[in-house]
Amino acid sequence: MPPLGEVPARMHASVIRPERYGPPSQGFAMEVVDVPAVGRGQVLVYVMAAGINYNNVWASLGYPYDVVAGRRKKGEPEDFHIGGSEGSGIVWAVGDGVTSVRVGDEVTLSGCTWDETAEDIRLGADPMTSVTQKAWGYETNYGTFAQYALVKDFQCHPKPKNLSWEEAACFLLTGATAYRQLCGWPPHTVEPGDPVLIWGGAGGLGSMAIQITRIRGGIPVAVVSDDERGKHCLELGAEGFINRNDFDHWGRLPDTSDGAAMAKWMKGARAFGNRFWEILGERRAPRIVLEHSGQNTIPTSMYLCDTAGMVVICGGTSGYNGDLDLRFLWMRQKRLQGSHFANIRQCRQVIELAASGKLDPCLSWTGDFADTGRAHQLMYENRHPSGNMAVRVNAAAA
Numbered sequence: 001m002p003p004l005g006e007v008p009a010r011m012h013a014s015v016i017r018p019e020r021y022g023p024p025s026q027g028f029a030m031e032v033v034d035v036p037a038v039g040r041g042q043v044l045v046y047v048m049a050a051g052i053n054y055n056n057v058w059a060s061l062g063y064p065y066d067v068v069a070g071r072r073k074k075g076e077p078e079d080f081h082i083g084g085s086e087g088s089g090i091v092w093a094v095g096d097g098v099t100s101v102r103v104g105d106e107v108t109l110s111g112c113t114w115d116e117t118a119e120d121i122r123l124g125a126d127p128m129t130s131v132t133q134k135a136w137g138y139e140t141n142y143g144t145f146a147q148y149a150l151v152k153d154f155q156c157h158p159k160p161k162n163l164s165w166e167e168a169a170c171f172l173l174t175g176a177t178a179y180r181q182l183c184g185w186p187p188h189t190v191e192p193g194d195p196v197l198i199w200g201g202a203g204g205l206g207s208m209a210i211q212i213t214r215i216r217g218g219i220p221v222a223v224v225s226d227d228e229r230g231k232h233c234l235e236l237g238a239e240g241f242i243n244r245n246d247f248d249h250w251g252r253l254p255d256t257s258d259g260a261a262m263a264k265w266m267k268g269a270r271a272f273g274n275r276f277w278e279i280l281g282e283r284r285a286p287r288i289v290l291e292h293s294g295q296n297t298i299p300t301s302m303y304l305c306d307t308a309g310m311v312v313i314c315g316g317t318s319g320y321n322g323d324l325d326l327r328f329l330w331m332r333q334k335r336l337q338g339s340h341f342a343n344i345r346q347c348r349q350v351i352e353l354a355a356s357g358k359l360d361p362c363l364s365w366t367g368d369f370a371d372t373g374r375a376h377q378l379m380y381e382n383r384h385p386s387g388n389m390a391v392r393v394n395a396a397a398a
């Protein structure tokens with residue numbers, strides 16, 4: 001550890017390069033690179049721990065978006081990608097104009113960036129909807145998978161004192177994304193007594209969504225692929241869980257003119273719905289469905305969602321073709337809402353929940369810095385433990 005505020009010329013980083021694009025075990029490699037210069041409004045953070053998220057599985061695959069080519073097209077010179085969209089650390093240097101943090105502050109970092117002078121933001125837009133908004137550590141370089149990360153000042157939040165470096169690094173991306181999905185789209189915010197269906201309940205988003213739903217008085221019902229994961233969901237407050245392997249109507253919706261195929265699909269979807277009712281103990285549909293699994297599950301989500309309810313989606317792990325039978329959409333006046341990470345206010349609300357001990361960051365796995373690729377490989381293969389994962393970057397093992 002160099003003396004506080006002394007910035008070295010070079011740093012270790014877990015780097016993705018286009019020539020290695022592929023599964024994370026191949027895509028990530030440890031390298032030594034230059035420490036980036038700190039510009040106006042920017043902060044250089046000495047990274048203690050970094051959270052692991054699905055976006056850098058996509059970065060490693062080079063699919064559906066080639067992050068390095070995308071940036072080079074916009075004039076950025078680097079031919080490599082340092083990902084990592086959340087983390088914890090110590091402010092090491094600040095650029096001109098930064099007044100919100102000082103060298104030595106302990107911070108938790110949030111994962112989106114934008115141009116605060118953009119016209120849409122000046123006209124009052126939520127910065128998450130600005131044309132300048134980018135997923136930091138995915139669409140931008142110099143994320144937390146390096147000894148130093150480069151952020152804008154508004155990405156720095158006070159680190160909750162009750163959390164370790166690893167805990168403080170692992171929950172904000174999934175927590176704030178789930179929070180915006182569940183609380184950011186009025187009038188479809190979770191209210192007391194609202195049933196909520198949560199796909200991937202034991203995953204990063206799911207673990208946060210179950211807890212947030214309970215905190216708001218809603219009734220979370222989780223979907224998982226094995227009973228061990230179901231147990232994790234119950235421990236977090238789920239009313240019950242559905243094992244998706246008990247059903248087989250997944251994948252794209254059949255052509256609606258194919259009566260036999262549609263009847264078979266409806267049978268599967270209805271059986272899934274019956275299981276949901278069984279768990280609730282009454283015949284009520286979910287007012288909100290938290291989606292991210294995408295192609296394989298969205299037809300069921302749209303079918304099961306309550307009349308005038310909302311399916312809110314932030315990802316497409318199983319594919320991007322979102323089939324829906326439009327009759328369910330208009331006759332039942334349902335809402336299909338896209339949602340992406342969270343604005344600063346929503347981030348702070350989630351940090352406050354963790355700082356007050358109401359939200360468990362659900363750190364389930366901690367690795368060394370050199371394990372960054374391995375952690376993403378586990379996630380890619382859906383073999384990772386329930387909850388959120390982190391790697392120690394500069395932090396020492398306890």
Ligand SMILES: NC(=O)c1ccc[n+]([C@@H]2O[C@H](COP(=O)([O-])OP(=O)(O)OC[C@H]3O[C@@H](n4cnc5c(N)ncnc54)[C@H](OP(=O)(O)O)[C@@H]3O)[C@@H](O)[C@H]2O)c1
Binds near residue numbers: 177199292293379382
């Ligand atoms: N837009 C945003 O801001 C944002 C933010 C965070 C995450 N995301 C996206 O959301 C997705 C999930 O992220 P995460 O951090 O929660 O990942 P995660 O920890 O891997 O959890 C995802 C869960 O989804 C379930 N799943 C996987 N394949 C499935 C399928 N075919 N059908 C149903 N469920 C399936 C798995 O649970 P079971 O196998 O137990 O069912 C897994 O635990 C990723 O695609 C990620 O890129 C987007």
